[in-house]
Amino acid sequence: MKILILNGSPHIHGATSDMVDAFIEGAKEAGHSVVNINVAHKNIKGCMGCEYCREKGDGVCIQKDDMQSIYPEILVADMIVFASPIYYFTLSAQLQAVIHRTYSIDIPKNVKKTALIMSSGSAYVYGPAIAQYYQSIVEYWGVENAGIFTANSDQNFSQQKREELYNFAKMV
Numbered sequence: 746m747k748i749l750i751l752n753g754s755p756h757i758h759g760a761t762s763d764m765v766d767a768f769i770e771g772a773k774e775a776g777h778s779v780v781n782i783n784v785a786h787k788n789i790k791g792c793m794g795c796e797y798c799r800e801k802g803d804g805v806c807i808q809k810d811d812m813q814s815i816y817p818e819i820l821v822a823d824m825i826v827f828a829s830p831i832y833y834f835t836l837s838a839q840l841q842a843v844i845h846r847t848y849s850i851d852i853p854k855n856v857k858k859t860a861l862i863m864s865s866g867s868a869y870v871y872g873p874a875i876a877q878y879y880q881s882i883v884e885y886w887g888v889e890n891a892g893i894f895t896a897n898s899d900q901n902f903s904q905q906k907r908e909e910l911y912n913f914a915k916m917v
């Protein structure tokens with residue numbers, strides 16, 4: 746399976762990336778090909794809502810930024826893993842921008858399943874992010890939710906979470 750990871754954490758060695766790294770290890774061992782993109786270190790603007798993509802652009806976004814290299818990865822992926830720290834009870838703005846910019850391609854036809862990985866300071870803060878993930882991705886795209894993983898406070902950077910993500914990747 747071709748797995749694309751979209752990591753919205755600005756911390757390359759942060760808590761979200763720690764879980765992502767464990768997932769990658771398991772996924773590669775299971776024989777999957779993995780593309781890991783840290784979208785927080787890309788130049789990705791918010792959607793302008795100009796409707797060019799849907800009215801004249803034939804699914805092509807008028808904005809020319811780093812999304813141009815991410816669209817092809819989204820279109821060939823069998824599975825997409827969304828990873829993000831929780832910022833104000835939801836996904837980071839950097840990951841939100843990527844999700845909003847999929848408006849131009851609408852539903853990526855090849856994607857069959859998705860997963861969500863989140864890190865936070867506190868527990869019980871994931872409701873809005875999970876609601877968005879279910880409504881905007883799982884239900885709208887019509888894909889299988891393969892799993893939702895969270896780590897808060899002391900769970901961040903823990904061996905237990907690394908094992909959870911590693912084991913999950915082995916069975917996706």
Ligand SMILES: Cc1cc2nc3c(=O)[nH]c(=O)nc-3n(C[C@H](O)[C@H](O)[C@H](O)COP(=O)(O)O)c2cc1C
Binds near residue numbers: 756
């Ligand atoms: C701008 C900002 C907003 C945050 N909002 C929340 C929040 O609403 N709830 C929470 O539990 N933690 C919040 N946090 C803490 C982060 O989610 C937490 O530190 C997380 O582990 C960071 O992951 P990272 O190391 O991958 O960046 C916030 C942090 C920042 C910088």
